[in-house]
Structures are given as C-alpha cells and as structure tokens.
Amino acid sequence: MCHVEADLAETVRPGWLSRWETTSRHLTLGKLIGLGRFGQVIQGTLHTPGGETISVAAKSVRRKNAQCYRNFYREAAILVTVHEDEHHNNAHSNIIQLLGLINETSQKYILMEYASKGSLLRLLRHAQKQNGAAPLEHGFLYAVDIARALRELQRLAITHGDVAARNVLITADHVAKLADFGLGRDVYAPVKDVDDDDKNRENMAENEFIPLNWMSVEVLERGEYTCQSDVWSFGVLLWEIATLGQEPHYGGNPHDNPSCLRLARTLRRGIRLRRPPECSGEMYDVMMSCWHENPSERPSPDEVETRLLRLTPGFEMETVV
Template identity: 55%
Template structure:
C-alpha cells in the first residue's frame, strides 16, 4: 500500500487515497485508519472491519452488485492499521447534492431518487445480516465512477467527514458523539439501534436529497440539544415538506418517522415505493 492525500479527517479517523499494488496491477483505494490510539477508536475500527468482512463473506466475495462499499482488504499486522475500501471518485452524496445547483422534479425523480433506491437495497443487505448501520445520512453515502450509490462508514463514521452534525450524548455514563437530527426517537431515548431505526434515518436522507443537502431543521431550529430533540419528537413534530417535493415522496418520509418502529416501512417496501 502506498498512501496519498488525505480525503477525510475527524477527531477519531483519517481516510487517505491510496494505491494498492496487487498481482493483477495497481488499484486505487480509500485507506481508513485511526487518528487517536485509544480503546474507543480501535473498537470502532475493528467493529467496522468485522461488519465489512461479514457483508463480504455473505456475498461469497462477489460485491459487484452490492450497494455497500466494497472491502478490498485489511492491514492489521503493521503499526499503522488500515481498512482498505474501494475508492469512490465522485465523493460523498452530501457534497454531490450541494454542488447540484437548482433542482426540478425531473432531476429529483429521475436521477437523485435512483441513489435512494440504491441505499434502500443496502439496508436490505444489512437487515438480512441483522446489522444496524446507526448513521445513515447523505454524508455517509459514496458515489462510484459508475454512478452507483454505496453505503459506507460503519464505525469511524461518526466523525470522519463532518463534526458539526454530531451532538454529545448526555445519558448517564455515556460519552458519545451522536447524529441527533438523523436518529430515531427510540435511539435517542434508549441508545437502542435496529434496522427500523436505520429506516428513520433513511427518511432524513430522503429529505436531504429533496433539499439538495440542506441541514435538517426541526421546528425552525438548526441547533438542538439532546433534551430539546426528545421533546420535539415526543410532541409529534417532524420536519416540514421541502419546497417542490412531491406529496408521495413526503408521505414516504413521514412513514419512516413513525413513533412505533414496527409500523415503519421495511427497506423492501421503501424500494418498491420509490
């Protein structure tokens, strides 16, 4: 592995573009490593590695059709430990949306919702493995050279690309940065994550797509504390319909944000509706 420029950075994790020399030739990769050598950072590193290995094995090594970022390899025996992932030259979906400029319904329903279909398929893969991603958001979706959206960031995620989206948890005995505005009510209250809580976050991802990457806003407020967020959601307040968003699409978002997890649509139902 030859590491190159930094392409993502946070308090706990670093991602560099790299070149991997293989018997078949050179391959561009994204090389993820920990920045701070502490138990939480290494725990996140090995958790991500284990999940990606499980996804890789479940597919018998054939990841060409997968909508989860492809694991190329792991480097764990050297001092610098790396998770090697396929390199996505178009970057993350959030940056892609914000560069889009103006949007019309044809763009939304034609191109951008295709990415949402890809991520609904990724959630189906994770559901089969009984894995909760815990941080489904536009910033954690990568766009490949072939224009396929892939779900990424299964461990170092909460800090690799963006810090401002995360709020420090204040549950007793828990010190953790959390993506509050993307989280299901039950996850905020209890710390419990499931495939259904990922569906809630997917609804926020749809809202991000419909607004071309605007920051989620509840009750007219961008910055919310842990307790404010719980209070707002408990009152039944949800994000408003984005300007120009088709009614059917907003209904799908709202269904993802139902209080009772089992009443939310499944990833298969989401794909069908999209």
C-alpha cells in the first residue's frame, strides 16, 4: 500500500527549488484560463536563456495565506519528485510536465506545459451538447493515458487524491495528462467568499462542496488516501467518460450532497453508480472492479490499462520508459 508522505517536500533532495527556479522577468503573462477558490492559472510565455519561447500554464495562489501556500508548495514538490525520478521520461509521461518555478517574494508560480484543448470534463460536456449520446472521440483512450499516469505515481508511492475528468488536461496532440496535485479541490468551494478569520476557517469544511462521489469508502470513513483509493476514483472517471461528463450520484436527488458517513453507508450496502445506457457491459465491469469495497481487491493501474486496451481495438500499446 502506497500512502502519500505526510510532508512530501522532505522527500525532495536538497536544492530542489534552485534547480527548477527561474525569474519572473523570463515570464510574460497573458489571459486567465482557470480560477478556483485558492488558486488560479494564467496562460503565459516563458522566454528561455537560449532565446526560445514556450507556452506555459502558470499556476499561482489566489489568496496569500498559509493554506494556499501549503497547497502550492505541495504541488510543486510532487511535480519535482516526479520529474527528478531517474525513470521519468517527459516524452512518454502522462503527468503534466513541469517547466520551472518562480519563488520570489511578490510572485510565485508553478510553470507547466500548456494543454491547449483544456480539461477532459470540458471536452466531454461539449461533446454532449454537440452529439447527444455519441461517444467522445478518443474518450476511453484518454483513460488509458491516465491509467499510465497512475502507474507512474504508484511506482513513486505518490497518491493524487482527486482523480476526475476536471483534473485531466488534453494536449494539442490528444494526449491526456493528469494535473492538479495540490490545488485541485479548491474549485469546489462555494462562490461566496469567506474571510480568513478564525470563525470562518472553522466553518469552511461545512461550507465547501467536497467531491464525495469520487471518493472511496476508506477515504470517506477514515480519510485514508492510497494508490488504491486513486483506482476507485479512476473508476468514476471512466463513468464520467461514458456519460459525457455527467455529475455522478448514487440515486435520489442529484442535487443532494450527502455527508461522508451517509455516503459511506450507501457504499457499504453495495450500492454503486449505475451502468450508463451507452456503456458496454465489459467497460462497466472494469468500473465495478475499481469499486471493490476491499482496496486490495481493486486492480492495479497496470491491470486497468491492460483491460482498457483490450476494449479499445486499433490502439497500439506503447512502451513507457
């Protein structure tokens, strides 16, 4: 079982910031392309010492408080850990590519590759509007990409914690990349701002919309995030692809947000997301295998990838270095 390190920054070799650091004078910022409660992403251009210009997505904190900065440095540390691993290969990896860090007093950015097609969730919902029930081209092949991302994270004993279509980015070449390792959940906060006083901080857990319906039983009950809980969330990602981006819910009112305890009890009774009308029985079997109550009975990312490749004829399996 591969748990996330309590303080992942400590696992990064000394000097990680200096090895990846660049200065703000090399960055030209453009339009805002993503906005959450605690973080924001701006499209920009990075000017390299060699005179090259690279399109980047620059992630920064939205609020200058301790929680935002903890999330910011956690994401930076995870991406550095991935990219400094001796087996990591940017040409084959399905984890969003880190290009640099700006860590100045007034400006702090994580610089990542710019995925021009945006999030998988946006593509799914656009396909829903355009084609009705027609499947999204490349849909389940994107899932193969994310299974490979989870395989890389599992090898490094890193848990993502929020595997979902909203956190998958699609490049111009139709490659899916797993993103949002530190600020992903901020997009579920209510629109109404909450001041940073003690009272409101205590109430934030009650006011925020947490993505419960992507969470495994052990996460709901004990907050236990592992690679196996990521596989559970991956099964929900497959369901999102099959439904062209519908919001998952377990029956009843789709706008009803159950508590952790109530949803955990529902899952303990064996209730799972229903098979989408356009989803094959074989693909639904893959989803159900990800939702085993016992984490050890869920398939590994390798096993999920193999099963998906069997269900997506014409897609050649590449060797990931």
